[in-house]
Amino acid sequence: MPERVKLSGGTYFGYDTIISDFVELQGKDLAGNKLSLTLGLQVVLRGDSVTGYVPGGFSDGTKGRIVGFRDGGGDASDNIVQVESGGRKGWVKPSNIR
Numbered sequence: 001m002p003e004r005v006k007l008s009g010g011t012y013f014g015y016d017t018i019i020s021d022f023v024e025l026q027g028k029d030l031a032g033n034k035l036s037l038t039l040g041l042q043v044v045l046r047g048d049s050v051t052g053y054v055p056g057g058f059s060d061g062t063k064g065r066i067v068g069f070r071d072g073g074g075d076a077s078d079n080i081v082q083v084e085s086g087g088r089k090g091w092v093k094p095s096n097i098r
Helices: none
Strands: 003-006 017-020 024-028 034-038 042-044 063-071 080-085 088-092
Touching: 034 063
Parallel strands: none
Antiparallel strands: 003 017, 017 063, 024 034, 042 063, 063 080, 080 088
């Protein structure tokens, strides 16, 4: 069972809880298709439809690997995913993953 751990310092856009031992997240991409995201999964990041912006300092089309999850405290659409690519780690929404 995943454990929610409050961070003792700092938040990321209001996110202050790490989901430890969490290995899978159900989400939706920008088109509304269901996603099953797991630790270690290789992903391609996509920007939003207006500006192509991808959070976490990544660019549209960046290939990376899921290394963590953070709980937004609300419903599943509030959760965010930590991705690593080329030594850089950043947080993105499930909708930024294809």
